[in-house]
Structure formats: structure tokens, C-alpha cells
Amino acid sequence: MTPAAYTATEGGALLVVAIVLPVIGMLAIFALGLRRAERIAYLVLPGGLLVALAIAADVARSGAAVTYVLGGWQPPLGIALRADGLSVTLMVLTAVVLCAVGLVARGSFSTPTDKAEARSPMVFWTLILGLWCALNTVFLGQDLFNLFVALELLTFSAVPLVCLDGRRETLQAALRYLLFALIGSVLYLMGAALLYGAYGTLDLAGLRLLARNDLATSVALGLMIAGLMAKAALFPLHLWLPPAHAGAPAAASAVLSALVVKAPFFIILRLWFDVAPQPANAMAAQMLAWLGIASILFCSVMALRQARLKLMIAYSTVAQLGYLFLMFPLAMASDAPTAWESVGWTGGVLQLVSHALAKASMFLAAGLIAEALGHDRIENLDGAMSVVPISVAAFGLAGLSLMGLPPSGGFVAKLMLLTAATETANWWIAAAILMGGILAASYVFRVLNRAMAAPSSNFACKASIPLYRELTVLGLAICAVVLGFVPLQPFAFLGIGRVGLP
Template sequence: MITLAPLPVHVPTPGGFLLVLALTLPVLGVLAMLVLAPRRARQVALVSIAAGLALAFAIVAELLRTGNAITYVVGGWQPPLGIALRADGLSAAMIAMTALVIAATGLFANGLYALSPETRDGRASTTFWALLLATWSALNAVFLGEDLFNLYVALELLTFAAVPLVCLDGRAETMAAALRYLMFALLGSLFYLLGVGLLYGNFGTLDIRMLSGMSDGGPVVSVALALMIVGLLAKAALFPLHLWLPPAHAGAPAAASAVLSALVIKAPVFLILRLVLDVAPPQAAALAGQILAILGASSILFCSVMALRQARLKLMIAYSTVAQIGYLFIVFPLASGAEGQPPWETIAWTGGTLQLVSHALAKAAMFLAAGVIAEAFGHDRIADLGGFGRVLPLSAAAFGLAGLSLMGIPPSGGFIAKCLLLTAAVLNAHPWLAATILAGGLLAGGYVFRVIDRALATPAIPLAAKRAIPRRLEMVAFGLALAAVLLGFIPLEPFGFLQIGRAGTMTAVAP
């Protein structure tokens, strides 16, 4: 066994209780739903969402106030015997993004279920609210966890909360999509757990900060990290392990699709980032970064073309999700920076994080807008939606604004993200990645303008809605899309908030 020295200590901070609340508040909401009558589930969920949103921004405010990471040691037991929770700048950004999307999704679902008063507090809606809060708690556990086995538990909780969201309507095709999702997720969990076992057998600890000080543990460590990353790639649906995602996201209810696309697949991406940058030895990290960048570039190009070929709006958005996720994986070689410069001080680190956040906001807006369109016209066939912008102007505007971010058109968060990544690709002499970023933007423009063309078309027979949609329901998607655009006013430079809590790595002592 390789020993580590000195052992890192997680020093609890005064704001540590905020991290505990971030995990437990949604769980308490689910428990309250079980105790109270089903008709109270909606009220409990909305109260929990409001409190959770305030808590998320309290965590961000605490980091800004202190300039240091927030840490909590469960029970006062230091790792490896105990468990630590930790929020640095990136974790806090993820928590705030999650809270914002969850809050918007909750507002949308509340308005959508209100369209059918007889089923507003029925079984499907009650189940949705419980699963939404459970998903939220699991996501926060992923973003705050420091122990690789407990992160495995959080991933499993996330899987078993997210999979039922796919098949809430009980249709045969959504059940099949949910089962395929479950099979890929469980296979990914098996690979991840095998890697965890190998690391524990080699080092006797699974705490990420302690593992970050390990020396090159030889082929065992390389195999362990490879297994874990492959398992997480299956959960993240990166090409070519994306086969489960399009039918699952396209078949789920609109509010569920928004959560799945914007948030759930970001959890494994976040863990891959931590494994490569915080755990893997430098040589292994460099190799893994190159492989992930190749897969990410392939995902951008192949799935963008697939999105262009789709006849259904939600299926097109689902393939776009896989394509846009690819940008998060080309960050690894771009964030290597100059010799001696840590990744989190590079423009690629800020660009990758902005891509993650702006994609979440834009894709949630797109799925919610698509849900409004399908609800209004009874289908989402793109060819038969000519002139829908006249009937649903805010939904068309939301789709267009979100599309600006996906294409990387100013002003938008996607523009700043892709501009930073493109600059990093040029500075680091990666012309093939620069070409991929540009090609991905052009392809995104193809499928976005295809929908905008339908929105602005003048059909021979004017399109009429089968169901009246209140403007407040459209406003939710429009608000998310507007937020994705407003991110474009962030300066083109490394973002200091994302560097909070990113300490240097430790050195290991040979056995």
C-alpha cells in the first residue's frame, strides 16, 4: 500500500452547516410529502424549492465573503475514517445553477399541471414533485462530496430518482427508454465501483484530497481511473455511449426533460473533471485529457449532424444535448496551460464552466419551450409547426435566445464560453479543436435556424392551438433563455470566483 504524507486535514468552517442543509432540505421535503396528504405535495415542493434557492445563493455569498472553500466534517471524524463535505468555487457555481434550473422547472410544472385541475394533485404530479426534490438532493451530494464511495452512492441515488422521470406518463416507448437508460447507468456504476475498489486496495483511502497527493501508483491506478471514467462517460452519454439519451430525454415530460438535460448529465461530467484534475497523476491526466477531447470533438460533430436530421423537436434538442456536452470534454487539453500554471487559472477553465452553466440554462429553456409547443398543438413535428411563432411568440423567442447560446453568437454565455475555448485552442496550438469549435457552432446554427424558420413561416392554413397556453407558462422558458444570454456580459478572462478553494496538490511519499 502507498502511504501519503502529510495527511490533509479538512478544517471545518463556520458556514459548513449550509452544506448539510443543501443535502437535507430536499430530503426533508420528500419526507414531508410522505407524511402529508398527496394534495399537499405541490405546496411542500414549492416551499422547499424557494428555501433551497435561497440556501444556494447563501453558499455563494459565503464563498464571496470569505474567499475560501466551505468545509464540513460529518461527526467531527476526519477522513479516511470520516466523511467531509466541501464547496469550492466550482461546486458553488454548480449548486447555484442547479437551484436556479430546479426553481424554474418547478414553476413550469406547477403551471402546466394547473392546466388540468382534475389531475393537478394526482399520482403523476405527486410523483414528479418527490422525484424532483430527490434528484436535487443527489445532485448536491455529488457537487459537495469528497469521498469516492459516497459519490458512488450519490450517483446511484441520482440514477434511481432520474430514471422514473423518463416514464412518468407510463407509455410503452418511455418505459423502454427508461429501461435502456437504467441499463447504461447500472453498467456505468459497475465500472465506477470496480475502479473505486482498486483505488481503496492500493491506497487505503477514498478521500479526494488525500488521493490528490498520491504518487504514480502504477498500472493499478491507471486501470482504476480508466474504469471509473468509462463508467461516468456512460452516465454522461458522451459519444459513442450516448444511445440511451435521445429517446429518454425526448420521451420524458417537458419538465423532466429540462432537469435531465440541464442537470443530471452534468453530475458525471463534474466527477470526471475531479478525477482527471484532482486525482490522476500528471501523465495519466494528460493522456486521459487527450482521449476525452477526441471523444468530445466526435460528439460535437456527429451528434450535431444527427440533430439536423431529426423530424421531432424534442428529439432534435436531445441530440443537441449530446453535441453540446462534447465541449466540456475538449477543455482538458486546453486547460493544461503553460508549465507550472494550474488549470483553474486558465481561460479554458472559465470557458468550460461557462459552457456548462450556459448550456444548462439554454437547454432547460429549449425543452420547456418545446413542452409548451407540444402542449399547445398536440405534437412536436417540426415540419408541421409552420407559423407557431405567431401563436406562441414567447416560446419562439425563448428557443431563439437559447439557440444564440448554443451557436456561440454574441451576446450570450455560449459566445463567451466558446470564445474562451477557441482562444485557448489557438494559444495552445490545438488547431483541430479550434476547427471543431467553429464547425460545431455552424452545425448548431443549422438546426436552430431550421426551427426559427418554421416559427416565422406563413403557412397557407394558419396554425391554430388546440389548447390555450397562459403567457406565464411561456415566461419561464423565456426567463431561462434570457439568463443564458446575460451570461455573455462576463469579462473574457479567468473568473476569480472559480479559483476559490483550488489549492495546490500535495506530494506523496514512496512506499
């Protein structure tokens, strides 16, 4: 059997630009030491957004995946990049979130005017661009080792962001994050090596044709998925996430929670639906869903018990990630002809996108609230509504998505997952989705209640927040709300480029 050949499509070179453009920006900031690191970032951010939109337009127009074969070497010897409907959706999502974060971060990570270069702006902007390169490589890569390199890029960009402010507890959180991420990498690499040993190729399309249902394949995929679970913070491997995401500066937390943890999940999706011999193991799917349920319930309760706003949001991230893992048994049990035409799969992907928008908005809002009040203790949030009303409103709108109330992307996503769960008689999953919604409502309203309370007599505003920063945060929350108006059915766009898969 010969592995599928890739034919480069016309606009394929743009895929290279999507990966390399952030690298060029990062190296330029590092080497030039210009007066302001953010200036180069502000050139690269809109440029990258345009590239992502151009690729998306190309995919939408042609109705087929955009492909590029690097160096002209066909896989399995060489490496191919490929943008299908799903990956291009996530690329645009990434670009939108990063541009918004870039705008809001201007207030916290501008180089002081009296210095040529300062530590935290230089580190922040180079690492954000490094993350972007990593994420685009994850979405486009079609080769297991190429994806490993992307994961390494992701780890080495994300970990220093956690301890950017240098406090002792953030250093500890960063170190713990690093250890979990590295264990994940080792397991992933071991699995990839086993697959190469068994099939002589690392190319996803080639593996899909060759994959057998035997011990080596199961062990390899099991190791890889376990490693990726540690990186994606699925219960009980989530221990690193709350301190890391809560300790990072708000702009970095937004990127970490909205995008970085989604990358390993995306690779699990690829392995599960594109590589694993079909039909996949039903018991493994159930196990992933049970861990997802545990994530939802346990971490929602933990979120309710937090005294700090950012820690609460971080626990909520783990809970919301849990929903993503519900899609494995739901997509398998559905009677749709392919997994990506099932309601469960679409609901899961929509949950990924709407959570990214909502959580980025929520972390940024929390950052602005903390800047304005000088603290983020939930008990003392009273008065926030009077100083940063737009941020509080953004927090509330983003909260809709987390709770799954209409109108919001989270509502549509959870309704789809719920429909799929009842259709396939997975009653435990349906119950967990409903319970998770109630718990999310409790922790979001607990914050809104305090934030809307009248300020106490000794209330003092620590800093005034420029309007454009607040409006950017609101814009992200509105994007999450607008997603609520998509039709309640599988989208053809997400299936582009996947139709031909066996």
C-alpha cells in the same frame, strides 16, 4: 504522509441543509399524501435557492472554501463536505434551473382538485427533489463512495422521470437508460474499490497527496472515467440519451439535459484535476477530446436530421456535452500556473453553465410549443410564433448560446475554448468548435424558420399558455444571454478553494 485534515468552517452546517432539505420535502410529500404534492415542493424550492445563495455569499465573502466534517469524524475515516467556488456556482445554477422548472411544471403537474393524490404529480415532485439532493451531494461530496451514493440517488430519481407518461417507447428508453447508468455505476464502484485497495482511503484530498503513477491507479481511474462517460453520454456511449430525454415530459427533459448529465462530468473533472497524479496522461486527454469532437460532429448532424423537435434538442445535448470534454488537453497544454487558471478550463466550465441555462430554456420552450400546437413535428411548426411568441423568442435566444453567437454565454465559452485551442496548437479542436457552431446554427434556424412562418389555413391552437410560464422560460434564456457579458478571462471566483491544491 498524513492526509489533509479538514477544519469545519463557520457556515458549514448549511452544506448539510443543502443536501437534507430536498430529502425532507420528498419524504413529506410521500408520507403526508396532502391534497397537493406541489405545495410542499413550492416551500422547498425557494428555501433551497436561498441556502445555495447563502453558501455562495459565504464563499465569496471569505474567499475560501466552506467545509463541514460529518459527525465530527475526520476523513479518511469519516466524510467531509466542501463547497469551493466551482461547486457553489453549480449549486446556484441547479437551484435556479429547478425553481424555473418548478414554475413551468405547475401547468403540467398539478394535482387535480377532485383527488387527494394523483400519480404523475406525486412521482414528478418527489423525484425532482430526490434529484436535487443527489446533485448537491455530487457537488459537495469529498469521498469516492459518498459520490457513488450520490450517483445512485441520481439514477433512481432520473430514470422513472423518463417514463413518467407510461408510453411503451418511453418505458423502453427508460430501461435502456437504466442499463447504461448501472453499467457506469459498476465500473465506477470497481475503480473506487481498487483505489481503496491501493491507498487505504477514499477521501479526495487524501488521494491527491498519495496518488502514484502506477498501473493500479491508471486502471482504477480509467474504469471510473469510462463508467462516468456512459452516464454523461459521451460518444459512442450516448445511445441511451436521445430517446430518454426526448421521451420524458418537457419539464423533466429540461432537468435531465441541463443538470443530470453534468453531474457525472463534474466527477470526471474532480478525478482528473484533483485526484489523478499530475501531469495527467496526455494521450488519455487527447482521447477524451477526440470523443468530444465525435460527439459534436456526429450528433449535430443527427440533430439536423430529426423530424421531432424534442429529439432534435436531445441530440443537440449530446453535441454540446462534447465541448466539455475538449477542456482536458486544452487545460493541460496551457502555460497557466494551474489548470483552473487556464482559458481552456474556464471556457469548459462556462460552457457547462451556459448550456444548462440555454438547454433548460429550450426544452421548456419546446414543451410549451408542443402544448400549444398539440404536436412537435418540426415540419408543421408554422403558426407557433402567433400563439406562443415568447416561447419561440426564448428558443431563439437559447439557440444563440448553442451556436456560439454573441451576445450569449455560449459565445464566450466557445471563444475561450477556441482561443485555448489555437494557443496550444490543437487545430483539430479549433476546427471542430467552428464546425459545431455552423451545424448548431443550421438546426436552430431550421426550427425558427418553420416557427416564424405564417400559419396554414387549417391551423388550430390546442391550448392557451399562461403568460407566467412563458416568461419563466424567457427568463432562463435571458440568463444564458447575460452570461455573455462576463469578461473573457479566467475568473477568480471559480478558483476559490482550489488555490491551495498541490
